[in-house]
Amino acid sequence: MAFDFPSEEWTQAYFNAINSDPNYKEAGKTWTYGALAFVVSKEPSIGLAEEKAFILDLHQGVCRKAWISNLEEAQKQPFVITGTYAQWKAVMKKELDPIKGMMQGKLKLKGNLPIIVKHVKAAQVLVENCSKVPTRFLDEK
Amino acid sequence: MDYGADLGFTFVHTPKVVFGENALAEVGALLADLGASRALLVTDRFLAEKTDLLTRLRKAAAGRIAGEFLDVVPDPTAESIDRAAELGKSVGADAVVSLGGGSAIDTGKGLAVVLTEGGKVLDHEGYHALPRPLIPHLAIPTTAGTGSEMTMVTVITDPARGQKTFIGSYFLHPNVAVLDPTCTRNLPPLLTAATGMDAMAHAVEALISTLRQPFSDACALAAIRSVMTFLPRSVSDGTDMVARGQMLIAAAQAGSAFSNAMVSLNHAMVHSLGARFHKHHGTLNAVLLPHTMRFFAPDVGERFVWVAQAMGVSASAADPVAAGLAAADRMAKLNSEIGLPSRLSELGIPREALGEVAELSLSDGSIIYSPRPIMDAAEVLSVLERAY
Numbered sequence: 001m002a003f004d005f006p007s008e009e010w011t012q013a014y015f016n017a018i019n020s021d022p023n024y025k026e027a028g029k030t031w032t033y034g035a036l037a038f039v040v041s042k043e044p045s046i047g048l049a050e051e052k053a054f055i056l057d058l059h060q061g062v063c064r065k066a067w068i069s070n071l072e073e074a075q076k077q078p079f080v081i082t083g084t085y086a087q088w089k090a091v092m093k094k095e096l097d098p099i100k101g102m103m104q105g106k107l108k109l110k111g112n113l114p115i116i117v118k119h120v121k122a123a124q125v126l127v128e129n130c131s132k133v134p135t136r137f138l139d140e141k
Numbered sequence: 142m143d144y145g146a147d148l149g150f151t152f153v154h155t156p157k158v159v160f161g162e163n164a165l166a167e168v169g170a171l172l173a174d175l176g177a178s179r180a181l182l183v184t185d186r187f188l189a190e191k192t193d194l195l196t197r198l199r200k201a202a203a204g205r206i207a208g209e210f211l212d213v214v215p216d217p218t219a220e221s222i223d224r225a226a227e228l229g230k231s232v233g234a235d236a237v238v239s240l241g242g243g244s245a246i247d248t249g250k251g252l253a254v255v256l257t258e259g260g261k262v263l264d265h266e267g268y269h270a271l272p273r274p275l276i277p278h279l280a281i282p283t284t285a286g287t288g289s290e291m292t293m294v295t296v297i298t299d300p301a302r303g304q305k306t307f308i309g310s311y312f313l314h315p316n317v318a319v320l321d322p323t324c325t326r327n328l329p330p331l332l333t334a335a336t337g338m339d340a341m342a343h344a345v346e347a348l349i350s351t352l353r354q355p356f357s358d359a360c361a362l363a364a365i366r367s368v369m370t371f372l373p374r375s376v377s378d379g380t381d382m383v384a385r386g387q388m389l390i391a392a393a394q395a396g397s398a399f400s401n402a403m404v405s406l407n408h409a410m411v412h413s414l415g416a417r418f419h420k421h422h423g424t425l426n427a428v429l430l431p432h433t434m435r436f437f438a439p440d441v442g443e444r445f446v447w448v449a450q451a452m453g454v455s456a457s458a459a460d461p462v463a464a465g466l467a468a469a470d471r472m473a474k475l476n477s478e479i480g481l482p483s484r485l486s487e488l489g490i491p492r493e494a495l496g497e498v499a500e501l502s503l504s505d506g507s508i509i510y511s512p513r514p515i516m517d518a519a520e521v522l523s524v525l526e527r528a529y
Contacts, residue, residue: 082270099509100352103403104151105269105311113268113307117506121516 002136005092006040008068010133011054015066017129018056024129025061028122032060033115037074039082046085046138056126079111089137092130098123143442150354152401155314156280156291158393162382164321165194165281168238169203171317175277177236179207181229181256183248184240186211188283192327198240198281208232210248213241216298216305217248222262226255236277239315240324242336243287246280250295250313253278262297263306271310280315283324285375285388286336286423288343288396290318305416314400320393322386330376333388334479335423337372340364340392341472342426345434345448346405347398349441350510357402358447360394365451367391369475376479406515407433409505410525413498420488427481428488431473432528436520438465440513485529495525 003010018024035057042051053074057065074080081098083091087106090096099120101107109116116123159167172180182198189195189211199206210225225248229237234256239249251262253275258265265271280290294309328336344361347353367387374384410433411425438445438461445465449456454471456464476483486492499521502508508515515521 080270102268103309103352108267108269110267110270112266112304113309114305114506117509118504120509 002134018063027125029061034078037077083107152356156318160320168201172205180236181234185213222251242284243289246289247295268309278315279317284336285392286339291396292400320389338427339423340395343395343399347402357398361398364391364395403510405511409502409508413501431469434469
């Protein structure tokens, strides 16, 4: 069964994928810097009237909580990464490396960049997990 | 040409570059073009008190400088930028003029952020998160090396967290870079050599980075050619304004190259050694660069053939590894010709610290752009050991 991206169901499936992956336990074990919020820019043409965010509370190789939220709550997190629907889709399909995407301005980061790039392996595993979630994209409906 | 159908890139080159001996005299007109009448000048005490640059700049600005912040510090701190911003607000600054090396220009970039967006500078840490263009920034480099006048990043030290952080945005590029060779005339030979080799490292690393692209390649190769010819001349005769000028251009070209293509392992090691032992950034780049080139010689195909040719080294495309090794040897010889050390041991760095430096380098952001993935500290250590 595929889940709409972004949605609460998709976020919970992602949460499960992260926590069932021993690679993330290892790669993310030095992450102690708080939650990451991933913001999808609004795009009314595909049904996203407002920005949507999914937030991952990551700590030492474990995702403690994951939830779908809004822009206001996302902006309170220590790291906020914003992209268009197409850019997030490219990340999930492993067509866009998220760190390189940030450096090239395709994704916008609010937060401490060196901390993010120091955890490049963890970022790669998170993308790997993300790509494992059966996903139905809004622009393909 | 080693690009294929998957080539895709963004190249941004924002500053208007104004070059020429005594280009400093154009600052007033350039500020007027930017619509600025109350600029805040940022520089350091040495340049303000020991050179004639501030006097010349004041005259050139023709009353368009409303305040002067003379307390730029090396490795600019958030606190120093916020202090400059307070001064800027108090005088109603509508533009920034930065005069100095990378620290002054980075301070100017942070200042432009705060004067545009408000708050404190650390409120804006992030990459491509600034929402709008900043107030105008005119940068005047007094060294030929960092290329900061061409880049979209400012590095800020936050002593409270014991960290360096970044603000990166296309809006952070200075609007104008004034490249005036007379502004670098006071730089002593050793600093001229070391800063020049920083530019060389920017160029070589941009050429082999995973984000390399045709526009940054062109800038980098031009910079390498110029450094080979004009750095030895600038070092041996600091009053040679032709050489000084060509070095300023080379540093700006290398800055534009690495602002788009990034740097890699060499700078990762330099950042780590610099953080641990506070040695000069350019000198560390110079010492390590030949060793980094030998390390990557098997990995970068024809790239080092181009580098060798730009350096005036005979190189055949049929044997790119040999070309890389020959270019590395020439790089080491250049260091020697301009009076720079060739070994880390000469800089007073203890050998037993190299393992720690290798680990630290592995977590430096630059390393991810290396031409092949470096995941093992032992690989970094092997380069450091050879450079020792």
